[in-house]
Amino acid sequence: MSKRDRAARAKDAGQDVTASAADELEVSDDTAADAAEGTESAELRPSGKRSGRGRRSAASASDTADDDAASEGGTAVAVKERKKKASPEESRNPFVRIWLFLQQVVAELKKVIWPTRREMITYTVVVLVFVIAVTAFIFGIDIAFAKGVLWLFG
Numbered sequence: 001m002s003k004r005d006r007a008a009r010a011k012d013a014g015q016d017v018t019a020s021a022a023d024e025l026e027v028s029d030d031t032a033a034d035a036a037e038g039t040e041s042a043e044l045r046p047s048g049k050r051s052g053r054g055r056r057s058a059a060s061a062s063d064t065a066d067d068d069a070a071s072e073g074g075t076a077v078a079v080k081e082r083k084k085k086a087s088p089e090e091s092r093n094p095f096v097r098i099w100l101f102l103q104q105v106v107a108e109l110k111k112v113i114w115p116t117r118r119e120m121i122t123y124t125v126v127v128l129v130f131v132i133a134v135t136a137f138i139f140g141i142d143i144a145f146a147k148g149v150l151w152l153f154g
Contacts, residue, residue, distance in 0.1 A: 091097060115123065 091100075
């Protein structure tokens with residue numbers, strides 16, 4: 001029985017599991033299979049949140065070494081810069097920009113959840129009743145003010 005199986009059984013039984021056995025439980029099956037075969041990718045992958053401790057200093061040291069080699073002209077392959085093709089968003093052609101806009105409008109309209117016929121009728125009736133009520137209220141206030149002004153100055 002492997003360490004992994006023993007740790008899994010101990011964990012299922014509610015017993016304390018050692019740190020190395022617990023770490024081994026979190027290794028993916030692919031990595032464990034590679035380790036069993038003896039391949040070079042037998043390095044254990046961390047699971048969960050990764051810590052940046054220790055890796056930053058090593059990475060920055062290798063970056064500065066690469067930068068120093070590149071600044072001395074030690075590159076083996078010359079890199080030719082290519083002209084970037086303008087994307088439709090950056091194009092100066094107004095027809096291309098209009099076409100892109102219309103394509104984006106159609107794409108957004110496909111995402112819309114349209115109301116059913118019954119919902120549309122309900123919403124329309126609610127809006128019409130509200131508009132009639134507000135119109136009647138404003139009409140009443142207007143008549144009241146008109147009569148008040150005529151009474152006051154008339």
